[in-house]
Amino acid sequence: MAEGDVLDAASVAEAMRGIDVAYYLVHALGSGSGFEETDRRAARVFAEQAHAAGVRRIVYLGGLTPRGVREAELSPHLRSRAEVGRIFLDGPVPATVLRAAVVIGSGSASFEMLRYLTERLPVMVTPSWVRTRTQPIGVRDVLRYLVGSAAMPADVDRAFDIGGPDVLTYREMMRAYARVAGLRRRLIVPVPVLTPGLSSHWVGLVTPVPASIARPLTESLRHEVVCHEHDIARYVPDLPGRPLPFGEALALALRRVREAQVATRWSSASVPGAPSDPLPTDPDWAGGSLYEDERQLPVDVSRQALWRVIEGVGGDNGWYSLPIAWAVRGWLDRFVGGVGLRRGRRDAERLRVGDSLDFWRVEEIEPGRLLRLRAEMRLPGLAWLEMYAETDDEGRTCYRQRALFHPRGLLGHAYWWSVAPFHAVVFGGMARNITQAAAEDMSARGTASGSGHARSRRIGRRARR
Incomplete structure (x- = not known):
């Protein structure tokens, strides 16, 4: 080259x-x-x-x-x-x-x-x-x-x-x-x-x-x-x-977009896409509108400890931020004919591709690194939530979180901007609480014994406070 x-x-x-x-x-x-x-x-x-x-x-x-x-x-x-x-x-x-x-x-x-x-x-x-x-x-x-x-x-x-x-x-x-x-x-x-x-x-x-x-x-x-x-x-x-x-x-x-998949530019540029998909070298305005809320926090735990919390989200463990906001969103979704939060999880600790998870579905999972969820709630567009357990250049464990929204029509753009003021509370709080829960879980594992199910319940109670 x-x-x-x-x-x-x-x-x-x-x-x-x-x-x-x-x-x-x-x-x-x-x-x-x-x-x-x-x-x-x-x-x-x-x-x-x-x-x-x-x-x-x-x-x-x-x-x-x-x-x-x-x-x-x-x-x-x-x-x-x-x-x-x-x-x-x-x-x-x-x-x-x-x-x-x-x-x-x-x-x-x-x-x-x-x-x-x-x-x-x-x-x-x-x-x-x-x-x-x-x-x-x-x-x-x-x-x-x-x-x-x-x-x-x-x-x-x-x-x-x-x-x-x-x-x-x-x-x-x-x-x-x-x-x-x-x-x-x-x-x-x-x-x-x-x-x-x-x-x-x-x-x-x-x-x-x-x-x-x-x-x-x-x-x-x-x-x-x-x-x-x-x-x-x-x-x-x-x-x-x-x-x-x-x-x-x-x-x-x-x-x-029609298959509700995240295109190459939106996720990993190393994954080959279709010829018509946006490329990393395309201008910023190529590929259609995509809104993004990204959070990244270092955490003093192992990647395995962080991953346990990531893989345990949803269901009885909740979503680690402002429970009333998630509950209201679930009620609204059910009111307009959506699935709401009632679906829970298939398994309390493990996820696999295709699992329903409240009003999300597991679209991709790389154990120990990435969980990508696709929203199945009623929305004027397509939405994803990505959670990563990574290691930064200095060898520290890092939690990275991305909320992505591809709007459909003018209503989709209006929807994003109407909820954007709450992202600092919802997504910012989620990132902070997930890292804190990982630290607490790692500390608990070092000082006490107990079943994985009991630990999962303990983290769940922390998420709801």
């Missing part, structure tokens, strides 16, 4: 050493108003150094441009994408330029904008560009074309349009997103007075996509971008059922 600056010829030359096929997946869209010049310089450096290093092929993922529109009339975003592709095609190294519209998968700025607008606004007064047609493509198909491009014959030096089988308006895509994500049907009212410039500010207010990215994207949405050929299939043959229809690509992109 080589790390460098694409504008620095020396670092690019170092990265090119021994390379047969070079992929260019760089875009300076978020760098400010001068991004066109930055893109131009970076592409020239890349093309020159690829030639000097004897690279056999350059593969570039660019943007689909409308037919019959002069390059000078394109939005800066599309114009820059087209220019970068032309720089590679005019260079001495054979190039494959793949031109795509909206890529359906986390990290694609266009898709993230679609995601946030649909999730956060049940009613939208929108610019006229929501009626513009586009041809989205799933990230799995993009990856297939990127990989397949490496094996193209040496005489292939051209651009290819790539897209899924469906041509849709932005409004149709938002409504499809709402349907797949389990949201209520969105009311979308286009108005002519919202120019792309004004709508970029509107997008900036509603979504976390930076204005430096939102503005060029919304300006590009005035252009209809659909494929005019499918020549890529000569070199990367279509598989049965591929490219994926929009609905299937969208369902796969939202798979982790």
Whole structure:
């Protein structure tokens, strides 16, 4: 792995050493108003150094441009994408330029904008560009074309349009997103007075996509971008059922949410996820909204002692903070038809994946280290509670706790902010009491004998005080 600056010829030359096929997946869209010049310089450096290093092929993922529109009339975003592709095609190294519209998968700025607008606004007064047609493509198909491009014959030096089988308006895509994500049907009212410039500010207010990215994207949405050929299939043959229809690509992109799983970025980056899942290298705003409350405390006990308390939560032992708050939440959940706190535990001391635990379910357990619970209470979103027994850099035992919430729609965001003021009491108290209970349990084990069941009851009484 080589790390460098694409504008620095020396670092690019170092990265090119021994390379047969070079992929260019760089875009300076978020760098400010001068991004066109930055893109131009970076592409020239890349093309020159690829030639000097004897690279056999350059593969570039660019943007689909409308037919019959002069390059000078394109939005800066599309114009820059087209220019970068032309720089590679005019260079001495054979190039494959793949031109795509909206890529359906986390990290694609266009898709993230679609995601946030649909999730956060049940009613939208929108610019006229929501009626513009586009041809989205799933990230799995993009990856297939990127990989397949490496094996193209040496005489292939051209651009290819790539897209899924469906041509849709932005409004149709938002409504499809709402349907797949389990949201209520969105009311979308286009108005002519919202120019792309004004709508970029509107997008900036509603979504976390930076204005430096939102503005060029919304300006590009005035252009209809659909494929005019499918020549890529000569070199990367279509598989049965591929490219994926929009609905299937969208369902796969939202798979982790629909199955109530914590996506890769939300938990351990070492666990491989689906191609459409957020990556650790994606911007902070990729992957949809996720609220988090994290607590971490050192504790003067062994990890085993801390783990005994973690694995013993719930049921008769309670939740180690403000019992009345948990009881009220359980009553409210039962009132609206949920499971409440009445389910308790299967076993007083041991948990396994799939166990119900009051209004949680054990989603993952790594004995001695991690307990991840998924909420089954009635919520406008998805929630998890993670508890870790860890060792810090100095060798001390450390308790770490994360409460995660993925909101569904505007009501989900409102719910999080309405309960956020109580987190210091509920989750902060929980972290403190769990570490204190671990210390008390370890002390009790050193000074008295007794059954594990009796110790469990003693810790439970401590949790309720």
